[in-house]
Amino acid sequence: MRKVLILTNEFYPFKGGIGRYCEELINVIKHDNQVTLIAPEYNDKLRYSDISKNVALNLFSGGQFKYWHLPKLIKKVISINFDEYDYILVADWPFWVAIQFVNRFILHKKIKFNLMLHGSEVLNLKNGKASVFARVLNLFTGVETIFTNSNYTKGILLENHHVPKEIPVVVTYLGVSQDLKLSNETYLNNTNSGQFNILTVGRLDDRKGYDHVIKSLGLLPPNIRKKILYTIVGNGSDEFIENLKALANQNDVRLMIRSGVGDEELKKIYQQNNIFVLAAKHSNKKIEGFGLVFLEAAIYGIPSVATDVGAISEVVINNRNGLVVKEDIQEISQAIMKLYTDRELLSELSNNCISDVKKFTWSKLADLTLNDIKKGETQ
Template identity: 30%
Template sequence: MKKSLLITIDYPPTTGGVANYWSNLAANMPAESFCVLAPDDENSVRFDKRQDYLIYRRCLFTCKKWRWPKWLPIFMHTKNIIKRENIEKIVVTHILPVGTVALLMKLLYKIPYVVSMHGLDVSYATVSLRKRLLSKLILRFSDTIIVNSNYTKNLMLKNLCDKCESKTKIIYPCPNVSYQELADQDLNLFKKDNKLEDKKVLLTVARLVRRKGQDMVIKSLAKIKESIPNVVYLIVGRGKEDVRLKKMVDELGLREQVMFFDDIKNKELPFFYHVTDAFIMPSRKLDDGDIEGFGIVYLEANLYTLPAIAGNVGGAPEAVIHNQTGLVVDPEDENNIAKAVIELLSDKEKSNWFGQKGKERVSEEFCWDKQADKLKELL
């Protein structure tokens, strides 16, 4: 395996999808064959010491007075690391601006490179003609393109590089939680404290933003109540839709059915998963193009043997396999959402089967070590 350099502008202790995705893949790579160039961060020492592989922390961009090219420090640091570590392949986590450096390294020093693409990368690469043309050039000269879902792959092929399909590979993100067993007495106390005894529980764990679709679940509850009178809906998360959603609950007279939890730590999430009957997040596409690129949270619910309900747009239908690990619905149709919820909450055998299939799928396919094996083959 060739020694590779990962160049990234998002890396722990910074949080976020890209940082999480690549730090987990890096942790499962052979330490002697992989190193990272990441932004300087005063809080990074503790994280870096825990890693087996080498991390170079550098200032990656020029000061504001020097407006272009801001990525020049990345170029210089990359050149130095290539020489010091005998790097034979480069991996970049963003097509812009880091991909520009990789392109130059190939043109000047014939070092092959891999580009990683997420949905937002495609959107950013197409905001101007200059960015689009540069992105097309970067993809054209790349050895391999890594995407996080089929949805992202198709978006990239359609908008940036229709001839890149053969060299595009999918490496899926994986859940960051592991199944945690809880004592019956602790669960019973949690149910009692939250008045969940003898209830059919729906759960959404997500930021409170329009894309996630909590409002559509709330709207569908009136119809769901007709068939499942003991239904309750737990909304875990915080965000700018908080006030609007709570007002909607009041206006629809659903205070007894909807509960908000906006200050929940990760270690508390297992309690919510254990008391839930079905997970739901009918994510939708917004007018500005914002869309769910995949949806790790569906897989996290599957880990707890829960069936999941997802919207039929973006990458969500890859995370939830319709009629196998859950149900896929029209996220703009409250009747369709209600029908799916009623189907799962009224048919325990089907619900359990979906949940079990989901857990098996996550355990077999969506593990970081198995996804890292795909990366090893590419490098």
């Protein structure tokens, strides 16, 4: 079996996009490859989780990455015999930087690896706190292939960094589980219900635009607004939650905020909603590199209303599986009103969600990611 090494600072039980990416990728490839995972131990739950079955764990003390953890990562990199592995994938920027420290200052033989980029780290290494590393290191030494989660992420990478022409940059869209029977039958049966439920799932962060959604709902006629329940599922500070509740009261919006929701409970919540709304905001520090939550909603046939930010329009196609609008409260409100009043359009978009989501699979991502190692076998 081929030996695959994956390095990441985010993994189970930490909830985040990078950890989810690594978890799903490993679940696909561990059946045909011998996978070793380098990751923090967090609270040690991983060792006793089904996720770790058939995976060699090489964990180190700690949790979510902080800048002062970098020496520990460098030490970890030095301890690894990279020659043992047929394929090496670095899934987050701290290990990317740690390897380049080792490549420049410690090892005579350069470590070769493949790199996955998710979006925000591209800007962080250009203009953020991490930009100091880009000034003292050659970020692309030893990099064999770069994977990005969208064409948008690929674009900002090439715009902000001098990627050597010989390094291929490959777009590998994220996926969603295809294990569930993809059907919107239940959704369509509830399309004409008098109650209209709207859902947002994501970290409780200002750039997700929860306030814009609440204000846009506040612009709807009172007789319609009272039939709408807006549910937010996400974790964040108590202060942020209280601010959203206060804003909902000011705009006479029925709001429910759910935190600490597990995967099974989240599935049930998705099935209770008519549209998914995410009014993401432009940011100079963080970007929407893909938009996995839109696909997760589409599994259940739920169309989306989304702002045209980052790579979102690569997932939500306007007037096909949802509506894409400007970062404007009036436009968000009009889009919600349109789907509320035009249930035939809602049904059409729902049908398209089911057909489109079939294109986004973790197995397709895995095939693209490990394509180089497969080519090596046939040579």
